[in-house]
Amino acid sequence: MFEHLDALPPDPILGLIAAYAADPNPKKIDLGIGVYRDEFGATPMLDCVVEAEKILLDTQTTKTYLGPPGVAGFNQAITELILGKDSNALRQGRVRTVQTPGGTGALRVAADLIKVAKPESELWASDPTWANHLALFPGAGVSMHSYPYFDAESSSLRFDDMVDALQQRGPGDVVLFHACCHNPCGISPNPEQWQIIADIACVQGFTPMVDMAYMGLERGVEEDCLALRLFSEQCPELIFASSCSKNFAMYRERVGAITIVAQDEEKAAAVESVIHNVTRKNYSMPPAHGPAVVDIILHSDDLRAQWISELGVMRDRINGLRKELSEKIAASGIQRDFSFIARQSGMFSFMGLTVEQVHRLRDEFAIYTVNSSRVNVASFNDNNMDYFIEALARVLDE
Numbered sequence: 482m483f484e485h486l487d488a489l490p491p492d493p494i495l496g497l498i499a500a501y502a503a504d505p506n507p508k509k510i511d512l513g514i515g516v517y518r519d520e521f522g523a524t525p526m527l528d529c530v531v532e533a534e535k536i537l538l539d540t541q542t543t544k545t546y547l548g549p550p551g552v553a554g555f556n557q558a559i560t561e562l563i564l565g566k567d568s569n570a571l572r573q574g575r576v577r578t579v580q581t582p583g584g585t586g587a588l589r590v591a592a593d594l595i596k597v598a599k600p601e602s603e604l605w606a607s608d609p610t611w612a613n614h615l616a617l618f619p620g621a622g623v624s625m626h627s628y629p630y631f632d633a634e635s636s637s638l639r640f641d642d643m644v645d646a647l648q649q650r651g652p653g654d655v656v657l658f659h660a661c662c663h664n665p666c667g668i669s670p671n672p673e674q675w676q677i678i679a680d681i682a683c684v685q686g687f688t689p690m691v692d693m694a695y696m697g698l699e700r701g702v703e704e705d706c707l708a709l710r711l712f713s714e715q716c717p718e719l720i721f722a723s724s725c726s727k728n729f730a731m732y733r734e735r736v737g738a739i740t741i742v743a744q745d746e747e748k749a750a751a752v753e754s755v756i757h758n759v760t761r762k763n764y765s766m767p768p769a770h771g772p773a774v775v776d777i778i779l780h781s782d783d784l785r786a787q788w789i790s791e792l793g794v795m796r797d798r799i800n801g802l803r804k805e806l807s808e809k810i811a812a813s814g815i816q817r818d819f820s821f822i823a824r825q826s827g828m829f830s831f832m833g834l835t836v837e838q839v840h841r842l843r844d845e846f847a848i849y850t851v852n853s854s855r856v857n858v859a860s861f862n863d864n865n866m867d868y869f870i871e872a873l874a875r876v877l878d879e
């Protein structure tokens with residue numbers, strides 16, 4: 482049965498990681514990888530996670546299956562974290578959260594849910610969007626289109642074009658948004674723009690889906706939930722996919738959740754039962770370790786405060802690096818304006834380089850990034866930023 486299969490080309494990011502690992506140049510820089518890095522280039526565990534894992538080891542008594550919803554305390558804590566305890570939708574019993582294997586798992590479950598609920602639905606995502614969105618939704622049979630988002634010329638949001646496009650959408654359409662720290666372009670609507678988007682969703686009747694992979698890494702935990710909260714106050718039906726990979730630094734533990742808001746309590750229960758049905762047919766039962774750790778953290782005043790503080794350190798470092806990089810480039814004599822780096826947020830920004838320039842960075846300077854010139858700002862540190870700017874000047878011929 483496998484005789485017709487040929488090896489697929491490696492995923493661009495995984496291929497880049499392998500090429501970087503094999504490069505003997507001591508000055509090499511990996512700007513492609515999508516994980517947070519500290520000033521030493523490491524991706525450490527958070528202290529609150531280490532502490533909660535100790536508590537878990539001391540208190541757990543069984544490894545028997547979890548039920549389909551997963552760790553109940555995790556689901557409850559994530560729901561309250563993203564919507565706020567005072568959420569009307571929550572009080573009305575219209576919200577359900579089900580733990581998933583990472584944010585990607587939540588997106589895949591969302592895709593399966595859409596296929597069961599309304600198979601002819603069309604999904605609209607920003608142009609550009611996370612590369613895996615483009616594979617995942619069509620892979621689950623959901624047809625996908627894009628709406629205008631990023632203006633490469635000015636490295637800013639095409640808000641008017643986005644609004645025009647959203648005004649063409651209606652019932653039967655699902656519109657996907659990034660809650661914060663847009664991957665790959667680093668640009669988010671501002672609070673006034675989110676309000677306008679939520680108003681359009683309400684009037685047009687499409688279903689917003691919000692992917693929240695970086696909550697807490699743009700402006701703060703509460704602030705980064707703004708879009709979800711505005712939608713949940715105005716729209717009858719919503720789908721949220723959240724991830725604890727980045728903000729709890731629990732990448733490999735695969736901690737995520739799908740949260741739905743339905744028009745009433747009865748429908749919310751129905752949707753939850755469909756989610757359990759689709760996950761049962763997929764991976765049967767969710768994993769326990771990561772969500773149990775997050776459950777412990779979010780239900781302990783001390784560990785929760787520690788998490789907020791550790792998350793703040795990561796956020797401040799990323800925002801500080803953005804400012805430093807944009808100021809240093811401006812001071813280096815490079816004529817092109819890179820001040821947009823400081824105005825964007827999260828780990829990613831497009832440098833606006835050609836594929837040829839990206840290849841020169843790699844071949845001549847051992848600086849690795851994907852062909853789109855998306856860089857992970859968290860990869861910079863005191864030892865490599867100046868070297869990067871020198872290389873940038875050279876490939877820009879300035």
Ligand SMILES: Cc1ncc(COP(=O)(O)O)c(C=O)c1O
Nearest residue numbers: 583584585611664692694724726
């Ligand atoms: C936009 C976006 N959504 C979802 C995810 C998925 O995260 P997870 O690792 O939790 O599956 C990522 C991870 O890079 C992402 O960038």
